[in-house]
Amino acid sequence: MRLGATIKDVAQKAKVSEATVSLVLNNKANVREETRQRVLKAIQQLNYHPRHMARGLASRKSGNFGFILTDDHFSRAEPFYTKIFLGIEFEARKYNYYILLTTVPRTFHPDTDLPRFLRERNVDGVLLAGHIPQALCEHLLTLKMPHVFIDFSPRHKQGNVVMMDNLLGATLAVRHLIELGHRRIAFIGGDITHPSIAARLEGYKKALTEAGLPIAEELIESVESYTASADGFRAAAALAGRAAPFTAIFAANDAMAIGAMQFLREQGRAIPADVSVVGFDDIEAGMHTQPQLTTIRVDKEELGAVALRRLVEMIETKKELPGKVFTPVELVVRQSTAPPPA
Amino acid sequence: MRLGATIKDVAQKAKVSEATVSLVLNNKANVREETRQRVLKAIQQLNYHPRHMARGLASRKSGNFGFILTDDHFSRAEPFYTKIFLGIEFEARKYNYYILLTTVPRTFHPDTDLPRFLRERNVDGVLLAGHIPQALCEHLLTLKMPHVFIDFSPRHKQGNVVMMDNLLGATLAVRHLIELGHRRIAFIGGDITHPSIAARLEGYKKALTEAGLPIAEELIESVESYTASADGFRAAAALAGRAAPFTAIFAANDAMAIGAMQFLREQGRAIPADVSVVGFDDIEAGMHTQPQLTTIRVDKEELGAVALRRLVEMIETKKELPGKVFTPVELVVRQSTAPPPA
DNA sequence: TCCTCGCATTAAACCGCTTTAATAAATTTC
DNA sequence: GAAATTTATTAAAGCGGTTTAATGCGAGGA
Numbered sequence: 001m002r003l004g005a006t007i008k009d010v011a012q013k014a015k016v017s018e019a020t021v022s023l024v025l026n027n028k029a030n031v032r033e034e035t036r037q038r039v040l041k042a043i044q045q046l047n048y049h050p051r052h053m054a055r056g057l058a059s060r061k062s063g064n065f066g067f068i069l070t071d072d073h074f075s076r077a078e079p080f081y082t083k084i085f086l087g088i089e090f091e092a093r094k095y096n097y098y099i100l101l102t103t104v105p106r107t108f109h110p111d112t113d114l115p116r117f118l119r120e121r122n123v124d125g126v127l128l129a130g131h132i133p134q135a136l137c138e139h140l141l142t143l144k145m146p147h148v149f150i151d152f153s154p155r156h157k158q159g160n161v162v163m164m165d166n167l168l169g170a171t172l173a174v175r176h177l178i179e180l181g182h183r184r185i186a187f188i189g190g191d192i193t194h195p196s197i198a199a200r201l202e203g204y205k206k207a208l209t210e211a212g213l214p215i216a217e218e219l220i221e222s223v224e225s226y227t228a229s230a231d232g233f234r235a236a237a238a239l240a241g242r243a244a245p246f247t248a249i250f251a252a253n254d255a256m257a258i259g260a261m262q263f264l265r266e267q268g269r270a271i272p273a274d275v276s277v278v279g280f281d282d283i284e285a286g287m288h289t290q291p292q293l294t295t296i297r298v299d300k301e302e303l304g305a306v307a308l309r310r311l312v313e314m315i316e317t318k319k320e321l322p323g324k325v326f327t328p329v330e331l332v333v334r335q336s337t338a339p340p341p342a
Numbered sequence: 343m344r345l346g347a348t349i350k351d352v353a354q355k356a357k358v359s360e361a362t363v364s365l366v367l368n369n370k371a372n373v374r375e376e377t378r379q380r381v382l383k384a385i386q387q388l389n390y391h392p393r394h395m396a397r398g399l400a401s402r403k404s405g406n407f408g409f410i411l412t413d414d415h416f417s418r419a420e421p422f423y424t425k426i427f428l429g430i431e432f433e434a435r436k437y438n439y440y441i442l443l444t445t446v447p448r449t450f451h452p453d454t455d456l457p458r459f460l461r462e463r464n465v466d467g468v469l470l471a472g473h474i475p476q477a478l479c480e481h482l483l484t485l486k487m488p489h490v491f492i493d494f495s496p497r498h499k500q501g502n503v504v505m506m507d508n509l510l511g512a513t514l515a516v517r518h519l520i521e522l523g524h525r526r527i528a529f530i531g532g533d534i535t536h537p538s539i540a541a542r543l544e545g546y547k548k549a550l551t552e553a554g555l556p557i558a559e560e561l562i563e564s565v566e567s568y569t570a571s572a573d574g575f576r577a578a579a580a581l582a583g584r585a586a587p588f589t590a591i592f593a594a595n596d597a598m599a600i601g602a603m604q605f606l607r608e609q610g611r612a613i614p615a616d617v618s619v620v621g622f623d624d625i626e627a628g629m630h631t632q633p634q635l636t637t638i639r640v641d642k643e644e645l646g647a648v649a650l651r652r653l654v655e656m657i658e659t660k661k662e663l664p665g666k667v668f669t670p671v672e673l674v675v676r677q678s679t680a681p682p683p684a
Numbered sequence: 685t686c687c688t689c690g691c692a693t694t695a696a697a698c699c700g701c702t703t704t705a706a707t708a709a710a711t712t713t714c
Numbered sequence: 715g716a717a718a719t720t721t722a723t724t725a726a727a728g729c730g731g732t733t734t735a736a737t738g739c740g741a742g743g744a
Contacts, residue, residue: 017694052464054730056395057699082424100440122394285627288571359724396700399729
């Protein structure tokens, strides 16, 4: 009994058939209240928990969701995706799903790199985050597997996407600089092909335009293909090399902001006295820089939780959920921003 | 066919029984080479992949491993556990296991916080990392569930533990300082009840003793119960408050080292000119500090991979594997260490 | 009173694989 | 060449649930 009461034991104890127990287990209709109580009591007494595998086999559902990341994203320094995962996993408990987390290489090839849970059809749906290779997106469609993208929207379609509000966040960041009095604000961002980064650039432009400021191409540096701190360093260097003056930098993410700050410091430019810097993401490291980084905060756990709920809904209703959902962002003013030098 | 050839289809196509296909699938003995080839060909042609759930049900094995972390550890800034996870997951693919990752609160209570996969017996074994609550350790024993601890050994037993070589690492770090000429070396570390931290303190003492240096209690600060950067800041402050002079700090982990550096900087003490600092773990953030942190590198992926292999071995041999296994560590000299001021 | 209908319950088939025990085939032994 | 072994193959019984179709039963309608 200790290691494994089965539905049979419960049925016997409650003096009903296994089918009835199953009905109770799944909250199905047409069970008399008295019977239900009797079954529930037996379940409790026997400390019964249905075997996940038996259920899965019989119902042709796995009770699992896959969570796919690109390897370079997941192992990044800041725990951005870790937090998303935590949000997902925590939410998944409420719906009785397990999460199978795996990574795919950026050089994804369907024959060799397809996650095992997709081959074995061991998941009922998948969540995807990071810069997911196009080939994988396409393959997913052929599998007719319900899926939700997190912080990424593939080129070929618009639906089933959960994002943070990149456009708004970037706008808030740049407005903040403008309100401080900055007029020559630079943008640095890597991997501009990533939709989130692109949206942040757009927000940057939007805030400038709103304020009646010109958009100067020579103040925009977005050629890097990655978004690590070293890329921020290089981007800032490229910017400085152009001799187009600026009093503030808006970096498309904190890691690059930190790299940029490092470059500025090495150049002897004080932050925020000479140059203000704003990041995006609110990663831990931004709190440990000198000065602490002003940034846009994103609720990563919520991002994951929302995505999971959407996936569950898609499966329950058997419908695609059109459109994007945005989770909120927030400006966090710390020490890296100040009015421009007089 | 596209979505789901079964063993039956394979059997028909290869003109053998389902049992034979199963034998081939599981690499069992006593199947003629010619037959095997015929089956393999059919499998290939049908693009057959056995259903994970059906297998699990029939064989009474889940094909899953659980990976349990405490929530506060996993969401930490540095991707320490993320890297361990990656090592585990990657290795798990070789053995055809899925990893179910979950977190438990530090205030673990078996009735409410027991991971679902343990209740439902949906894993064949578990890996545990972080400061796992005693109550969970004990519960695990009652379940007779094979398990391996990573970077943590519970109080009640010695076996099934994979650790980085904390003692050696700490010794290397402190020896490095001694070789540079330091004589008054402080130790800061939080959560001294964590075996890894304790071992690092021991390594610190060992290196001093080897060199014939005294162990001064007033240079040891290990009262913090957490190991974040803010704790390092406080620990350094406590140390400074004692007015016992020191020219170097060995921090039990990088996060605390970074916090300590921040404190020193605020006190106007230059690193490494006035004070040298060595950390432990080699987290990303340590490369972005000013100056870059000298530290002890740990191969986290390898830690996870080794643990996974041990777990597989335990299950295959049905034996406990006595003793601890250590994975290597390495001194990485960067810019935060130098000879003491003259 | 007899029939029909809706609700509660259950018998039995099934999900897709593994495994045991029995059978068939091949090989060795004498 | 027949008996004794060994090796290869398979029929059939699970694994522990879900689900379909059938059954029993009391209430309302004719």
